[in-house]
Amino acid sequence: MSYINSEVKPFKATAFHNGKFIDVSDADLKGKWSVVFFYPADFTFVCPTELGDMADLYPEFKKLGVEVYAVSTDTHFTHKAWHDTSDTIKKISYPMIGDPTGTITRNFGVMIEEAGLADRGTFVIDPEGKIQIVEINAGGIGRDAGELLRKVKAAQYVASHPGEVCPAKWKEGEATLAPSLDLVGKI
Template sequence: MSLINTEVKPFKATAFHNGKFVEVSDADLKGKWSVFFFYPADFTFICPTELGDLADNYAEFQKLGVEIYAVSTDTHFTHKAWHDSSETVKKIQYVMVGDPTLQISRNFEVLIEEAGLAERGTFVIDPNGKIQVVELNAGNIGRDANELLRKVKAAQYVAAHPGEVCPAKWKEGEATLTPSLDLVGKI
């Protein structure tokens, strides 16, 4: 079963954010757009490149009213240690959620049970707490924050413009489509 248009399941966790340990829960997602960005583990190879890319683009997500939640099965203590020791990870200003109980990874169906690690899963969540975008990458394929920004903008556009859809490669400001019988066979 797809997670698209399903509500985020309840969770509570401790996160590392701006030099502090903070509690986060599903209630924090209500009323704003969010991205859950699962990655396998701290102190690895592809993960810091992805998290650094998100950090470099975080201001753009913030302009769109989007909060980023990076999630791995590491603890919040490990997130702090990694943040303190890596120049790339030190740039992060978004929330780094610890999921040592594996519950959040299970909720989003990205847990690799036999390894106790999360897949590279990306989820865009609307202000009602419903999942609008699901993306899964193999462990050896990194993600691109600019493509994620494009998907967030498309999700926000169609949420604000019922009846319109964003075609392939749609970018902000470009034409959308209004599905109708008149378009059938003409695209």
């Protein structure tokens, strides 16, 4: 089953955000662009490099009107403890959602059932609550927030420019394509 253009399933959870515990639900993903960024576990190895990379680029995502949510099957209490003890995680100012029941992780299809952990899944959700980008990496392969930022810009461009598409390696300001019969076999 493809998740592209599917609606985010209902969920309610608690997140650690800017020194507080906050409630987060699927309703929070509507009305703006969102990135839901799953990772296996707090206090690990690749995960802090990814979350730190995302923290470094978070201001750029915010400029685009995008909210980022990190999700693992740890509790919100564990997120706070990690934040309080890791210099890398202290940089994070986006919500870190606790999903100890695995509900959200299963809703997005990234639960590693035998481990009770999430795959490295990245989902970009449009303001209508529909998934526009899905990326899932194996546990040992870290993601690049800069590449995700490029993809978000492309998704936003395509959404606001009907009839245009972004080719491979497209960057903001570069030429797009307008699919038509005249382009078939010419690219």
